[in-house]
Amino acid sequence: MNQTIYLDNNATTRPAPEVIEVMQPFLHELWGNPSSMHDFGGRVRKHVEEARAQVAQLIGADASEILFTSCGTESNNTAIRGAVEAAGDRPHVITTRVEHPAVLEPCRWLKQQGCRLTELEVDHLGRLNPEDLSRQLSTGGRAVVSVMWANNETGVVYPVPQLAEMVKLAGGIMHTDAVQAAGKLPLDVRRVPVDLMTISGHKLHAPKGIGALYIRRGTRLRPLLLGGHQENGRRGGTENVPYIIGLGRACALAAQHMRAGTARMATLRDRLQAGILASCPDTQVNGDETRRLPNTLNISFHYVEGEAILYHLSDLGICASSGSACAAGSLEPSHVIRAMGVPFTAVHGSIRFSLSRYTTEAEIDYVLEHLPGIIQKLRAMSPFARPAG
Numbered sequence: 001m002n003q004t005i006y007l008d009n010n011a012t013t014r015p016a017p018e019v020i021e022v023m024q025p026f027l028h029e030l031w032g033n034p035s036s037m038h039d040f041g042g043r044v045r046k047h048v049e050e051a052r053a054q055v056a057q058l059i060g061a062d063a064s065e066i067l068f069t070s071c072g073t074e075s076n077n078t079a080i081r082g083a084v085e086a087a088g089d090r091p092h093v094i095t096t097r098v099e100h101p102a103v104l105e106p107c108r109w110l111k112q113q114g115c116r117l118t119e120l121e122v123d124h125l126g127r128l129n130p131e132d133l134s135r136q137l138s139t140g141g142r143a144v145v146s147v148m149w150a151n152n153e154t155g156v157v158y159p160v161p162q163l164a165e166m167v168k169l170a171g172g173i174m175h176t177d178a179v180q181a182a183g184k185l186p187l188d189v190r191r192v193p194v195d196l197m198t199i200s201g202h203k204l205h206a207p208k209g210i211g212a213l214y215i216r217r218g219t220r221l222r223p224l225l226l227g228g229h230q231e232n233g234r235r236g237g238t239e240n241v242p243y244i245i246g247l248g249r250a251c252a253l254a255a256q257h258m259r260a261g262t263a264r265m266a267t268l269r270d271r272l273q274a275g276i277l278a279s280c281p282d283t284q285v286n287g288d289e290t291r292r293l294p295n296t297l298n299i300s301f302h303y304v305e306g307e308a309i310l311y312h313l314s315d316l317g318i319c320a321s322s323g324s325a326c327a328a329g330s331l332e333p334s335h336v337i338r339a340m341g342v343p344f345t346a347v348h349g350s351i352r353f354s355l356s357r358y359t360t361e362a363e364i365d366y367v368l369e370h371l372p373g374i375i376q377k378l379r380a381m382s383p384f385a386r387p388a389g
C-alpha cells in the first residue's frame with residue numbers, strides 16, 4: 001500500500017507547491033535580516049511587507065494590523081494574555097467549553113492568576129446560546145472574550161459577528177480563533193467588530209510554524225515575547241522570513257480558491273456523509289449540520305472504538321482522526337464531544353474526516369467502498385453490547 005488518502009486537513013494541510021516555490025529564494029539568496037539597515041536586508045523587508053498585505057487582504061484588514069507569530073497557539077496566547085494584561089484590572093475572561101486547548105489553557109492559567117473565568121456551555125449540536133454571553137457580559141466589569149469562529153473537531157461555525165457586536169456594546173475586548181475558518185469561510189474584519197483574530201499557516205496550505213494575529217488598530221496588547229523591536233515592538237525575535245513569505249502566498253491562494261474550492265469541498269463532504277449514512281446503520285453526525293465548515297464531517301459509529309476504525313483505515317492509506325485520545329491506557333472522549341453530551345455508545349466511535357481543496361471524488365469513493373466493511377467487521381467483534389432487534 002503506498003497511496004495516501006489524506007482526510008485529516010483540520011490537523012494539518014499539505015503545503016501548496018506554489019507556497020514552497022515562493023519560499024525558496026528566502027532560504028538561498030535573500031537570507032538577509034529584514035531589520036538590517038543595509039539594502040540586502042531592506043530587500044527582504046519589502047517582501048515581508050508584501051506578505052503582510054496578502055494576509056491582511058484575506059480578512060479585510062490593513063497590513064499594519066497583522067502581527068506574524070510562530071503558530072496559532074502563540075497568536076491565541078498573545079491575544080488573550082496580552083489583552084488581559086493590558087486591561088490591568090483582572091478582567092472577566094469569557095470563553096466556551098469547546099475551544100481548542102490553545103485558548104482554554106491560557107484562559108485557565110489566567111484564572112489561576114486571579115481572573116474570573118466563564119466557560120460557556122454548548123447544546124447537543126455544539127451550538128452556543130448568545131443569551132448566555134449576554135448574561136455574562138451584564139454581570140459587570142470589563143470582559144475579554146474569546147470564541148472560536150469554527151470548531152476544529154465538529155466544524156460547527158459560531159455566530160462570531162453577533163457575539164462581537166454584543167461584546168463591543170458592553171465595552172469588552174473580542175478575540176476569535178479563526179484557525180479553522182481562515183481560507184474556508186469569507187472573513188472580513190471591516191464587517192465584524194472583532195479586536196483580535198488568530199490564523200495558523202499550516203491549516204491553509206502553508207508550512208507548520210507560522211501564524212498571524214490580526215490586531216485592530218487601537219487595541220491595547222502587552223507583547224508575549226519581550227525582546228527586540230521587531231513587528232513594531234509587538235513581538236521580539238527576528239522574523240521567520242521564508243515562512244512569512246509562504247503564509248502570504250497561502251493566503252493569496254486561499255482567497256483565489258475560496259468560492260470554487262469550498263463549494264467543491266462541501267459537495268464531496270456531503271457525498272461522503274450521505275454514502276456513510278446509507279451504508280452504515282447506527283451512525284450519527286455530530287454537530288450542527290446547518291452551520292458547519294464546508295470540509296468537516298464528524299460522525300459517530302455506535303458500538304465501535306474510533307481508534308480501531310482509524311487503525312483499519314490507516315492500513316488502507318486513509319488518514320482521519322478520532323474524537324478521543326488514548327491517555328494512560330484509557331480512551332478519553334474529547335472535551336468537545338463530551339461538552340455536547342453525545343451518548344456513551346457513540347462517544348467512543350467518533351471519527352473526523354476533514355477535506356481540502358486537493359481532495360478528489362475518487363478518494364471519497366475509495367473510503368465509501370471500504371468503510372462499511374470495516375465497521376461491520378468491528379461490530380461483529382465489539383466489546384460494546386448492541387441491543388438486540
Ligand code: PLP
Pocket residue numbers: 010011070071072073074100102148150151152177179180200201202209211
Ligand atoms: N486553534 C484551533 C481551532 C486549531 O484547530 C489549532 C490546531 O489544531 C490551533 C488553534 C493551534 O494552531 P497551531 O498548531 O498553529 O499552534
